[in-house]
Amino acid sequence: xxxxxxRRLVQALPLLLAISVVSFAILKVTPGGPxxxxxxxxxFTDDDRIxxxxxxxxxxxxxxxxxxxxxxxxxxxxxYSFASHQxxxxxxxxxxxxxLYLMGTVFLVVLLLAIPIGVLTALKQYSAFDHVVTxxxxxxxxxxxxxxxxxxxxxxxxxxxxxxxxxxxxxGAPFDVGDRLRHLILPVATIALVQLGSxxxxxxxxxxxxxxxxFLRTARAKGLGERVVVLxxxxxxxxxxxxxxxxxxxxxxxVGALVTEQIFGWPGMGRLFWDxxxxxxxxxxxxxxxxxxxxxxxxxxxxxxxxxxxxPRIRYS
Amino acid sequence: xxxxLSVFAALAMALAACAPGTGATTASASAKxxxxxxxxxxxxxxxWQEPSSLAPHYANQTVSDIVNYxxxxxxxxTTTEGEYVPTLATKVPTVANGGVVVKGSKLDVTWELRPGxxxxxxxALTSADVRFTWEIFMKDPKVNxxxxxxxxxxxxxxxxxxxVVHYRSLYAPYPRNFVALMPKNLLEKExxxxxxxxxxxxxxxxxFKITDFKAGDSITLERNTNYRFGPDKPYLxxxxxxxxxxxxxxxxQLKAGEVHAVWNLSASxxxxxxxxxxxxxxxxxxxxxERIELNTAVNKENTDPNSVHPVLGDLEMRKALLYAxxxxxxxxxxxxxxxxxxxxxVSQGWAAYKVPQEGYDPAKASATLDKAGWAKGADGxxxxxxxxxxxxxxxxxxxxxxxxxxxxxxxxxxAVGVEVKIQNIPSSVLxxxxxxxxxxxxxxxFDMVQFASAPGIDxxxxxxxxxxxxxxxxxxxxxxxxxxxxxxxxxxxxIEAAGATLDQAxxxxxxxxxxxxxxxxxVIIWLYDRADIDGRRAxxxxxxxxxxxxxxxxxxxxxxxx
Numbered sequence: 004x005x006x007x008x009x010r011r012l013v014q015a016l017p018l019l020l021a022i023s024v025v026s027f028a029i030l031k032v033t034p035g036g037p038x039x040x041x042x043x044x045x046x047f048t049d050d051d052r053i054x055x056x057x058x059x060x061x062x063x064x065x066x067x068x069x070x071x072x073x074x075x076x077x078x079x080x081x082x083y084s085f086a087s088h089q090x091x092x093x094x095x096x097x098x099x100x101x102x103l104y105l106m107g108t109v110f111l112v113v114l115l116l117a118i119p120i121g122v123l124t125a126l127k128q129y130s131a132f133d134h135v136v137t138x139x140x141x142x143x144x145x146x147x148x149x150x151x152x153x154x155x156x157x158x159x160x161x162x163x164x165x166x167x168x169x170x171x172x173x174x175g176a177p178f179d180v181g182d183r184l185r186h187l188i189l190p191v192a193t194i195a196l197v198q199l200g201s202x203x204x205x206x207x208x209x210x211x212x213x214x215x216x217x218f219l220r221t222a223r224a225k226g227l228g229e230r231v232v233v234l235x236x237x238x239x240x241x242x243x244x245x246x247x248x249x250x251x252x253x254x255x256x257x258v259g260a261l262v263t264e265q266i267f268g269w270p271g272m273g274r275l276f277w278d279x280x281x282x283x284x285x286x287x288x289x290x291x292x293x294x295x296x297x298x299x300x301x302x303x304x305x306x307x308x309x310x311x312x313x314x315p316r317i318r319y320s
Numbered sequence: 321x322x323x324x325l326s327v328f329a330a331l332a333m334a335l336a337a338c339a340p341g342t343g344a345t346t347a348s349a350s351a352k353x354x355x356x357x358x359x360x361x362x363x364x365x366x367x368w369q370e371p372s373s374l375a376p377h378y379a380n381q382t383v384s385d386i387v388n389y390x391x392x393x394x395x396x397x398t399t400t401e402g403e404y405v406p407t408l409a410t411k412v413p414t415v416a417n418g419g420v421v422v423k424g425s426k427l428d429v430t431w432e433l434r435p436g437x438x439x440x441x442x443x444a445l446t447s448a449d450v451r452f453t454w455e456i457f458m459k460d461p462k463v464n465x466x467x468x469x470x471x472x473x474x475x476x477x478x479x480x481x482x483x484v485v486h487y488r489s490l491y492a493p494y495p496r497n498f499v500a501l502m503p504k505n506l507l508e509k510e511x512x513x514x515x516x517x518x519x520x521x522x523x524x525x526x527x528f529k530i531t532d533f534k535a536g537d538s539i540t541l542e543r544n545t546n547y548r549f550g551p552d553k554p555y556l557x558x559x560x561x562x563x564x565x566x567x568x569x570x571x572x573q574l575k576a577g578e579v580h581a582v583w584n585l586s587a588s589x590x591x592x593x594x595x596x597x598x599x600x601x602x603x604x605x606x607x608x609x610e611r612i613e614l615n616t617a618v619n620k621e622n623t624d625p626n627s628v629h630p631v632l633g634d635l636e637m638r639k640a641l642l643y644a645x646x647x648x649x650x651x652x653x654x655x656x657x658x659x660x661x662x663x664x665x666v667s668q669g670w671a672a673y674k675v676p677q678e679g680y681d682p683a684k685a686s687a688t689l690d691k692a693g694w695a696k697g698a699d700g701x702x703x704x705x706x707x708x709x710x711x712x713x714x715x716x717x718x719x720x721x722x723x724x725x726x727x728x729x730x731x732x733x734x735a736v737g738v739e740v741k742i743q744n745i746p747s748s749v750l751x752x753x754x755x756x757x758x759x760x761x762x763x764x765x766f767d768m769v770q771f772a773s774a775p776g777i778d779x780x781x782x783x784x785x786x787x788x789x790x791x792x793x794x795x796x797x798x799x800x801x802x803x804x805x806x807x808x809x810x811x812x813x814x815i816e817a818a819g820a821t822l823d824q825a826x827x828x829x830x831x832x833x834x835x836x837x838x839x840x841x842x843v844i845i846w847l848y849d850r851a852d853i854d855g856r857r858a859x860x861x862x863x864x865x866x867x868x869x870x871x872x873x874x875x876x877x878x879x880x881x882x
Contacts, residue, residue: 034746034748034749034752034757034758035746035748035749035752035757036752036757038754039748039751039752039757040380040381041380041464041465042751042752042753042754044380044464044465046465046467046781047464047465048465049799050466051464051465051466052754054461055461055462057461058461058462083514084372086372086373087372087373087519087520088373088378088462088514088515088519089519089520090515094535097535098535098536101536101537156569156572160572160576161572161575161576164576167578168569168572168573168576168578169564169565169569169573170537170562170563170564171537173578174364174538174560174562174578174579175362175364175540175558175560265565266565266569267565268536268563268564268565268569269536270534270535270536270537270563271536274370274536274565275535275536278370278372278536282372283748
């Protein structure tokens with residue numbers, strides 16, 4: 004097992020390197036560039052452009068630009084934003100709490116709802132409940148987040164006036180837990196409804212497969228109660244694949260939800276990335292892309308390892 | 321010597337004409353007398369752009385200005401009529417009041433500061449801060465631009481309240497050179513200001529000071545207890561600039577009463593605000609004009625400025641396109657009447673040139689083309705000498721208003737026998753202003769292009785780079801902005817003459833000559849002057865329009881009616 008982990012870790016390094024080279028190249032070929040924002044200003048001259056290109060290091064050859072970013076990245080100096088001149092690391096740390104708060108809530112809500120709903124739909128296959136849940140999960144699975152978010156804002160924010168239209172808290176008001184929670188409901192619902200769809204489907208399928216297996220008949224034959232059979236024997240086995248899915252959710256905790264954060268004006272990582280993308284703010288984009296690709300690669304590795312640990316039938320070589 | 325004297329006399333006359341007021345800007349344009357201002361309260365303004373930096377020398381976004389009107393002040397300001405009034409100075413220096421001395425082609429400007437001025441931290445503001453501001457703009461490599469500052473040779477400080485600015489040229493917009501002073505005592509020891517707190521929370525002398533900057537969420541301003549009009553002003557205790565994702569969300573929050581003011585609404589959003597008594601609009605005619613520029617040279621990369629466009633090279637064709645452009649109909653139907661027909665690139669201020677272009681007359685358009693030998697073919701499209709009247713029409717992708725304008729004009733022009741094909745390009749390319757980024761305007765790879773452009777700080781920075789034949793962009797020199805490849809010796813002479821004097825009347829006449837020549841060449845269809853449209857809750861009072869500034873320019877006068 005440990006040899007397997009070491010090998011996967013060693014394999015991950017060239018992969019991450021390749022991702023950073025590709026993302027750097029994609030950023031560079033995107034039209035516009037970081038100085039495009041200045042062009043609308045009639046007082047911005049060619050001299051200014053040349054001076055800023057030099058100040059930002061954009062006048063150096065591309066391989067040098069990449070290498071200087073990469074060596075800085077390894078030593079903890081992730082560069083400075085072209086737009087705000089703030090250190091990229093501090094920009095990321097500034098946005099991380101809001102994203103962890105939003106995505107952590109989503110994570111818990113999805114887990115707490117997906118397991119009971121998934122188990123019930125499997126146990127009561129083809130019942131009215133199952134049909135309703137199946138219909139709903141497919142609906143939400145195929146709903147684009149930006150549309151769902153706007154719909155929720157229009158219905159619950161604008162028409163019914165039950166919930167605030169966006170932001171993390173009421174501006175200018177003192178800290179209030181109720182206010183915070185009210186601001187949390189719509190963005191969490193937007194992401195959770197979509198995620199819930201996939202997780203419920205997953206657990207239902209896995210549960211159905213488990214229910215038909217011999218060891219459950221044995222358990223019942225031993226005289227165990229239905230509750231114990233379902234929770235202790237069936238669910239425990241059926242939940243193993245869910246672990247993989249959940250492990251793959253973890254990077255999102257840090258990277259945030261691009262579209263949802265933008266729609267709800269949430270001051271998290273997703274919006275930081277969005278704003279940086281619209282301004283071709285290369286250092287910020289590179290930093291976030293590096294974080295997210297690293298997290299995704301390691302989440303994949305963790306999922307594989309956990310799977311093997313939980314299910315002894317699986318062996319890695 | 322004789323030239324010096326005549327320039328001197330002309331300057332005296334011109335500058336005496338815009339004699340500065342003695343009061344402060346913010347005090348003069350206050351709310352109606354019938355409405356007694358109420359003190360206290362917090363106003364929330366929705367901003368749908370995130371200011372990346374608020375430091376005056378780095379800031380490059382409209383939204384930074386909007387926040388900074390509450391915080392930063394300079395030596396002088398501009399009224400809505402385009403005249404200069406003193407802010408931190410006792411008066412705007414002119415030749416008449418002895419503050420300006422012309423020495424050949426150089427200029428000495430003497431600024432006198434008001435006594436007893438304080439920064440918001442209580443430290444004294446002196447003339448050393450004026451010189452320090454110039455030094456920072458020239459020294460910091462990350463500064464946004466150096467307009468005006470690069471024309472300064474040196475600054476003398478005879479005493480703590482006087483700064484004598486020596487310009488190496490006749491820099492006409494000198495009153496607007498120092499629009500935000502920077503504090504020397506706070507910053508002089510900093511090696512890199514971008515790495516300090518000042519980058520997000522610049523210190524100023526305005527009615528408010530920035531107390532909190534929550535990235536992506538909000539910026540909080542609280543009353544500056546050292547404000548020179550204190551303790552009466554500002555009326556509000558606190559201003560919050562709340563970050564929202566889009567202008568649509570901003571308007572939704574205004575309706576819901578979550579915010580008090582919203583900046584830069586689109587014309588299509590105005591009916592919604594107008595029918596609700598709880599909200600009010602402020603529509604200010606802006607100096608930004610939406611136009612269609614016609615390429616008179618051949619549509620190809622690095623086009624030869626002397627080549628002739630097979631269709632648009634014909635003056636009669638260009639006339640016909642203008643005659644077939646229903647400006648008023650576009651304004652009424654697509655802009656809800658919230659704009660006025662365009663006349664020239666200088667439609668506001670002391671040099672305004674507002675002679676309308678000929679009006680909408682499709683019959684005249686057809687007759688013009690018939691006469692010029694453009695005969696209609698079987699499909700209704702004209703051609704002449706085997707050249708089909710078929711043109712491409714480019715604007716920025718994804719702009720709903722512009723796309724609707726295109727649809728209207730496509731039909732109008734087709735009706736007079738001109739075929740138009742839409743060929744839109746992302747704004748990051750179309751408006752990049754760079755040959756390397758393939759801006760088609762720079763390369764000459766367009767037939768007709770629609771965009772908007774704001775005037776510079778002085779009419780010269782609008783007229784000279786855009787309409788002088790010296791400034792046609794070429795492969796060798798991409799810098800110019802004369803995109804239509806307009807060449808007129810008359811306009812060139814007038815533009816040069818305007819740049820060589822400070823005499824406002826002579827300059828105005830010269831710009832009028834150049835702009836008339838431009839309009840007589842029918843190379844640009846001025847569609848409409850864009851208005852700045854801002855919305856607010858009815859209880860937020862004290863607003864006043866200003867063509868040259870953003871709506872928060874008099875934020876110290878705002879108050880919340882109970």
